[in-house]
Structures are given as structure tokens and as C-alpha cells.
Amino acid sequence: MADLSFWSGGVAFAATFALFIAGIARAGVRDGSLPRAVTWTGLVLAAAGLLCLLAPVADGFGYLLPVVRFGGTIWLAFAAVLLTRTRSLTTKIDRGDE
Template identity: 50%
Template sequence: MTEYSQRSRRPGGPPLGPLAIVTFALTIAGVVTLLAGTGSAPAPFAPAADVAAWYAAHALPIRIAATLQLGAAVPLGILAASVYARQLRLGVRVPGPVIGLYGGIAASLLLLVSTLVTWSIASGTDPADPGGTAALGRLAFGLGGVGYAVGMGLLIAGIAVPAYILRLMPRWLALLGLVIAAAGEVSFLSLVLDPLQILLPVVRFGGGAWLIVAAFLLPPDRPRRDPRLVTTEDLS
């Protein structure tokens, strides 16, 4: 084997596992900071005055939590691109990797914009305009809650489906990923059906944990067959 072919088979890009861990850790840190600093958050469609009062009363922990969530958005995008490159290296030539890349980049960008909107609200809430504050808060929820969950679902589906078909990871894990992905896609209905908002933390936290396990189990390369092992089928 030539030096060039040896280099071409080395896994490229950053390691997937640490990227998934950093993304999940920053996500958890942001949520813990928000809950510790505010006690609770108003419902997305709570009265405008209640939403504005919440932002005004807890500006600092909200800004810190938004900063941590923004930090989580960056490694998520890098993870999506790295997984896509890994899948191509594994010889996955189906739409799954592109769908996963699209979902991961979308989730990363939507979360990034959502956190900036949240940070902006907490940095300068106008007590005289609770309606404007509530509208921006709902925009942040739509981007970083529902939009993020839909994108995350596509990312997980783009990994789980090829992994299930090609047996790149245990099938039970791929099936679990498909369940989480389905929850992410159904979560868009939470914009009109409040009870379905329960799916959002399931996708955010369950999906983040699933990505960690999948990132470590996804093989860096498919084993190359020994050319000396030629079967009758190969010669036909």
C-alpha cells in the first residue's frame, strides 16, 4: 500500500465524541444556569406582562444561559459537518448524510439566532412595551425550541437510518435514534398544540445523549476486505 493510500484511509476531521460531549455539556450548563438563576420560565404563550417581567427580573442569569447555549451551537455545527465527512468515508452513498448535515447546520444556526435574540431581550427590556418583549421571546422559543428540535431530529435520522441499514452501530441504538428523530419532527405541532411541548426537552436532552453514544460508536472507517479472500460470487 502506498503512502498516499495510507494517508487517505486515516480518519480526517475532529473526533466526534468530544464534540458531542462539549455540545451536550454546554447545553446542560445553560439550562442549569437558567433554572438556578430564575427558578422557572414562563410558558411561551403566557401573558405579555408576565414574560416581560420575567426578563426584567432575571436579566443576568438569562444572558449567561444564552451565552452558554450559543457556545453549544458552534460545536453542534462542527459535529454535523464531521459526521457527514465520516459517513462519506464509510461509503454511505444515500441521502441520509446530506439530510443529517442539513438538519445539524439548521439546528446550529437556529439555536445561535435564538440565543442572540434572548440575550438581546435580557440586555434591554422596555417596561413600556411588554408586547414587543413577549413577541421576541416567542420568536426565540420558536427558533431555539421548535426549530432546533426539528433540525436535531433530521441530524439524528441522517445518522441512524444509514447506521441501521449498514450495521454501523448496534441496531437497538439506531432504532432509539429513529424514535428521537420522529419526536423531533412531530414537535413542530407544539406551536399549536401546547401538550406536545413535552417533546422539546426529550429531543434536546435525549438527542444530545444519543449523539454522544453514536459519535463514539460510529466507526472511523469500514474494514477493507482482504484481496486474497476471493469468493465464488466475486468471480461470477
């Protein structure tokens, strides 16, 4: 039961969260809505999250779990603020409200 808890709460969460971060970072690169430093940080966090899949096999990768969990949450909040500002700016320009 403890192994199932570790897999679902640790490794599986980190891997799926990494895919989520990678999708947002890739979209930010594609349309320029996020600065390059933010997108590259997101892609590095995503790579670390995918490396967490090796945590049950090699103990050294287990240290990446909290990095992805907490670092990814901070990155996600920061990216959300930037995307909200970018979205409201483009909406105002499209309407001519400048």
C-alpha cells in the first residue's frame, strides 16, 4: 500500500505535472506570450519531472520530486500572472482601448 501511495502521490504526480508544465512552456515559446527565461525554466522543470520516473529504480532521482512539486507550483503561479497580463494587453489592443 505504501508503494502505491508513493507511485500515485509522488512519481505519477511529478510526471503528469511535468507534462502540464511542458505544454504551457511550449505554448509560451510558440506564441511569445511568456519570456524566454520563464519558458526555459518551465522546460527544465518538465525534464526534471520526467526524470522522476526513475526514482523507484535509482534513489538519486527521488530528490527531484520536491523540486518538481514546489518549483513547478511556483512556476505555474508566475506563468499564470504573466499570461493574464499578456492576455489583457492583447485584448485591449484588439479593441483599440490602449
